[in-house]
Amino acid sequence: MILLPYDKGFLELPLPESEKVHLLNPPSSGFKPEGTQEEIVEKALSEPINSEALSKLAENKENIVIITSDHTRPVPSHITMPLILSEIRKVNENAKITLLISTGMHRPMSDEEISLRFGEEVLRQVSVVNHLAEKDEDMVFLGILPSGGELWINRLAMKADLLLAEGFIEPHFFAGYSGGRKSVLPGIASHKTVLFNHNSDFINSPHARTGILKNNPIHKDMVWAVEQSKLAFIVNVIINSKKEIIHCVAGHPIKAHEQGCEFVEKLTAVEPIPADIIVSTNGGYPLDQNVYQAVKGMTAAEATAKSGAIIIMVAGCREGLGGDKFYHQMADASSPKETMEKIMETPNSETEPDQWQSQILARVLLKHKVILVTDPSLAQYVRNMHMEFAPTLEAAFEMAIAEKGRDAVVTVIPDGVGITIKPCE
Template structure:
C-alpha cells in the first residue's frame, strides 16, 4: 500500500493507494530544487542583477512617488519576505518617496485586514499606505486604450498618477494564462471589470494555446502583456516557491524579459509526462489556493491532462470559503448539465462576457468528460452536488466511489500538488 502526503488547507493528509492500482505520482521537481542561499539572499541577488532593466535603486532615486502592485489573499506570494526588502531598498536611496501598495484583487473580493496581516505582517499593515483595488469602482479607473483582443483597457488610475509602477508576484503554472506573475499583476490584477471580462472571453478560454505552461500565441497572455506595457510597469520582482511556500528562485527587472526567464526556469523543473489513468487524484496545493471551489478548478485541469476520457477526478480541496463566486456557482447550479453550460457559454461574444464565465466554462469542460469527486469536510455537500460534482468527506470514501465507477482494477495517478505541475 502506497502512502502519499497531500496538502489540505493548512494541514496535510496521508492518503493510501493499493500498490496494484497506483500508476504513478506526478510531481514537479520544484521541491527537489535546493537553493544554496537563504530566501532573503535569493531575493537580494535577483534585485542586484536585474534582467533587461536598470536596478530598482536607479529607477527610484529621483522619483517623488511609487506604486507597488502586490497580490491579494488568494495568492501565496511570500510578501513578508519580499515587501520589507523592496521597501528598505527603495527608502535607502530615496527616504522621502511616497509609497503606495496596491492590492491586485483582479475580479476577487477585497482582502480583509486579517488577511493583509497574514500576508504582510502587522507592521506593514499598520504603517504603510495600502490601497485595495476594486475592479467595479469606475471612479477609480482610467481608460488607456484598446487591447489586441478589441476590449477596452481600463486600469486603476494610480498607474497614470504615479511616477513609477513596479510589481511583486510569483510565478506558477497557470491553467489558461500559461504562467502567473509578471504582466498578470496589471491584467487582471488592477484592471477594471470590463477589461477582465473581455480578456477572459469564451473564445480565448477555448483556445488550444490558452493552457498551462503555454505563452506562445496565447491570446490571453498577449492581452496581459499589452496591458502591462501600457501601464508602464517598469520593474518586477517575481519569485518561484516550493510546496512549503519557500522561495527557491527569484527574477527581477523588465516585466517581459525577467518574467520569461522565470517561466523558462519553472518549465524546466515542473514538466511531467502524462499517463493514461482511469482515476486521477489532485489537490490545489493547500492554503491559500484551496479555499474555494473556484480556485480548485486549477488543480482539476492538471488531472484533466492525464485522465482518460470518462475517468474519475478526485479533487482534494478544503473549500472552507465556499464556492468562491456567485455567478460561478449559479451558472453551474442552474444548468441541467455541464454540456448545457458549454453550449450557452460558447454563444457569448467577447464584449458580453459575464462574471466568472471563464471558471465555470473550464469546470464545465472538465465535468463534460469526467466524473469529479470533491473531497472536503468544510463545504456543503448539497451545493457541491448542485454544481454537478460528487462529494466525499474523506479520501477513502472518494476512492471507494471511484472504484465503484471504474472497477477495482482501475489505474490511479496522484498529483500531490495540481497547481505546481505542467502535464504534457
C-alpha cells in the same frame, strides 16, 4: 501512505504500493536552492534582468506604487517586501509608497489578512489600497487591446511616477503562467477589461492552457496592458510546495518574467501518466480556499486522464463556493453541456463574471466525473454543480473503484497547480 495538502493541513491517502499507482510530482520537489530565501531575493535585485537597478529607478521619485498580490496567492511578501522597500529607501527616504493590492475581480483583502501578509514593519512605511474592479470612477482608459477590448486600469497606478510589481510565477491553467503581466491585467484592471480578456473564445483556444505563452490570446492582451501601464520593474519569486522561495527574478516586466517562466517550466514540466482515476489537489491553502479555485487542480488531472476517467479533487474550501455567479452558471443548468452551450453563445463583449471558470469546469465535466472531497457543508452545492461529493478521501476512492474496478490505473498529483503536464493525445 500519500499525504495530500488540504486547507492548512494534510489528508492521508492509504494506497498500496503497486505498478498501477503512480505519483506525479514535478522536478521542483527535489530542487535545492543556494542560499536563504532572503539571499535569493537580494541576488535577484542585485542582478536585474534588462533593467537598471531598482535603487536607480527610485531616485528622486515622489509617488511610488507597488502592485502586490491578494489573499488568493501565497506570495511571501513578509520576505520580499522589506527587501524591495530597503532598495527604495536607501536612495529615497521621503518617497510616498503605496501598496496596491491586485485583487482582479476577487474580494478585497481584510485588515487582518493584510497584517499577516506584510507585517507591521512594512505597514509602518506604506499605505495600502485594495483595487476594486467595479469602481469605474477609479479607472483610466489606456486604449484598445489587441483583441478589441477596452483597457481600463486603476487610476492610482497611473498617477505613480514609478510603478512596480511583486508576485510569484507558477503554471496557470489558461494564462500559461502566473506573475509578471498578470499584476496589471487582471490584477488592477477594470471589470470590463477583465471580462473581455477572459471571454469564451479565448478560454476555448488550445493555446490558452497551462505552460503555454506562445499564441496565447489571453497572454497577448496582458503583455500589451503592461506596456501601456508603464510598469517599470517586477520582483517575482518561485516557491516550492512548502511555500518557500527557491528562485527569484527581478527587472524588466516582460523579459524578467520570461526568464522566470523558463525556470518554472524546467522545474514543473512532466509527461502524463494516463490513468482511470486521478487524485489532485490545489496544494493546500490559500489556493484551495474555495470551489472556484479548485477548478485549477482539476485541469492538471484532466491533462493526464484517460477518456472517461474519474477525477478526485481534494480542496478544503474554507471560504465556500467562491462566487454566486460561478455557482449558478453551473447549478441552474440541467447539465454541463447546457452550461457550455450558453457560455459559447455569449458574445465576447458580454462575458459574465466567473464565466471562464464555469467554462473550464464544464469542459472537464463533459469528459470526466469529478468527485470533490471537501467540507460537508458544501455537499449539496457540489452535487447541484454536477459533481459528486465525498466527505473523505477513502470514501471518494471507494466510489471511484466501484466504478472503475480494483485494477484501475491511479495517478496521484499532490500539487495540481504546481505542475505542468503535457496533455494526453
